[in-house]
Amino acid sequence: MRSDLDRLMADRNLEALFIVGGGHVPNAPRTYLANGINVNGLVVKKRGDVAIVISHPMEIEEDRHSGLTCLSLQDFGWAELVQQAEGKRTKAEIALWGRILERLAIPPGKIGVYGVGDIHVYLEFMKLVAQAHPDNQFVGEMGTTLFDAAYATKDETEIARIRSVAQRTNAVVSAAWNFIGEHRADDEETVIKADGSPLTIGDFKRFVRRNLLDVDLEDTDMIFAQGRDGGFPHSRGQADMPLKLGQAIVFDIFPRELGGGYHHDMTRTWSIGYATDAVQEVYNSVMEAFDVGVEMTRAGQPTYRPQEAVLDYFEREGHATVRTQPGNNEGYTHSLGHGLGLNIHERPSLHHVLREDTFQRGNVVTIEPGLYYPSRGFGVRIEDTFYIDDSGQLVDLTTFHKQLVLPLNGKD
Amino acid sequence: MRSDLDRLMADRNLEALFIVGGGHVPNAPRTYLANGINVNGLVVKKRGDVAIVISHPMEIEEDRHSGLTCLSLQDFGWAELVQQAEGKRTKAEIALWGRILERLAIPPGKIGVYGVGDIHVYLEFMKLVAQAHPDNQFVGEMGTTLFDAAYATKDETEIARIRSVAQRTNAVVSAAWNFIGEHRADDEETVIKADGSPLTIGDFKRFVRRNLLDVDLEDTDMIFAQGRDGGFPHSRGQADMPLKLGQAIVFDIFPRELGGGYHHDMTRTWSIGYATDAVQEVYNSVMEAFDVGVEMTRAGQPTYRPQEAVLDYFEREGHATVRTQPGNNEGYTHSLGHGLGLNIHERPSLHHVLREDTFQRGNVVTIEPGLYYPSRGFGVRIEDTFYIDDSGQLVDLTTFHKQLVLPLNGKD
Known part of the structure; x- marks a missing residue:
């Protein structure tokens, strides 16, 4: 949780956080420190203090929307630093870091450097900063970082935003269901306008993207994969493919607030007009697995438990799984779910091998069992996003129904 | 140009390029090596060879759209590496890099590491890779990187894509002009539906974003800044502000191909219904400066020349400039333009202080003079994107007209 940041910094002996990266690029650590607003400047947080933004004069008006104190580069004598560096921008930037350390009275010791941006630049830049300012050690972090640990539990403000994204996403999925339903099919079972x-996957995605924008959300490369394509969990679907009756379609949508912000994540499997017995049977198993997973998810449970329960269930039903046949691409081939927030994948991970996490109040997680049979020409996945409320119970944020067969109501 | 990559690698003594970063994030170096397709895997290019992609099995089908050879992590024995590392993913990844170096027979020496992603992760990961594989030195790059040098001149395939983005963007701007024109104003000079x-800036941006999506482009945070807001070059405009008659509006739009790809960049200044004398006068000066800049831009000219010519012109007309009053926020406060492609800002830079570049065939550049008077309640900017053709001449890719006054045709 955001309020844990000072403790997480102390655990790591970090005197300050410097959040770097380019402007106008989604940058979760920066947005997280700036009250959920995607600012452009360098964000600096000294342990025990609130974060501030150091902005280019041209960006400072925009950065002020974050509510953080925004200082201009000029407040640190940027023009003078550039002059002293004889126009060499890198040299001026290295000196700027020194002025920031001095002005914010950041003590000697470790500084955590985080952010999203050009990796090649910072691999070299941080070496030069370290040489110029030897009283401080500038470190990155792998694995479960300070931010990953903080992201894992959401505060009330975050839950409110995530709930709003969920409501809007569900409304768009509902409109998308109705959109297909208004069409009709020809004699060859092709859905036509x-x-x-033919109504194509490209047409469908365009409809969905427009509807997302109308509610200030942006698509982040949704999956709408029909037939065999749906048998590969991350196949996006082919834009020029016409929708057909009786084919399983995996529709996985995980939009975020426009310009970089909180996500929702949900998957439905639809079969237009009718479902084959083979698809219906696999669908029923996935729905059963979904209920098994939900049943095992609550505060205090280890996060591997629901995945183990789902693995047990699928294996009893005779499906290959990621546990019995790792690396196989048929059966149940992935983990049960993941946390999400500013990032589409966050802690906790609902994985049977990683056994580090326990469900906590404030977790936001997906539960998304699936069965994949590319050899039989289809896949099925069902996914809702939940949060764990103050009483430790799961609250389902994905309210759209889980009907498999999408009837066509279009007139001839 | 893409065909210069081996030479640029040789200049830097790089035996190979490793392009790192997360999946589904715009990552220009990765997209550049993968024929303009935003793949998810690790892209590796040995000097003298074509690039390959090393993909997660779940992503390999998608990554194959790039036309590059895609190998699976499993082809490098990933399951075995994870087992040897006792489930420690980082340890397995470090070993994977060793297998790649070995299998591709990359000689001892320097490896260039590039890409967009989590900076904190790679600051630490690259230290561990370097320790584990001491025969190679893993380096980043600042300043004008190998990719920046290559991006600066576009080949025919790139020009064709950039031209298509330009045509689509111009069509959307034309639709946006007509959209406003269909409205009417009330007695208080507010544009109404x-x-x-009131018709708000938020309404307008939503219309534009939808129209961009309909032609497979995505907005990257357009500027539509009315009145005083337009006096700050990077102010985005306020979503809840109603459009008014007789106010200068700076409309700067720089969309890219959906999912991360090539950009177009253009700016128009509009005044709905009528223009005040003050705005019209400044507008005329900016148009004159635009022509001065265009006149000085052709292959073989140093890139600072057009900016100097525009500075001379504005200063003669009595405006403060970034040369006479650096750091001032009134007058002409920025450089004349920039290259663009997969990134919105690329080489060459049309700056009067940076004097490194000369215009070349295949450059794609903006020319965008502006005058900013927040104290007088407005700003004006005009911008087209050009490319320099095989004969060394400028070709204007921004065909939409430069009329200032946008008449309202809506009926009462």
């Missing part, structure tokens, strides 16, 4: 031309 | 409610 009023003019007789 | 059919139901009498």
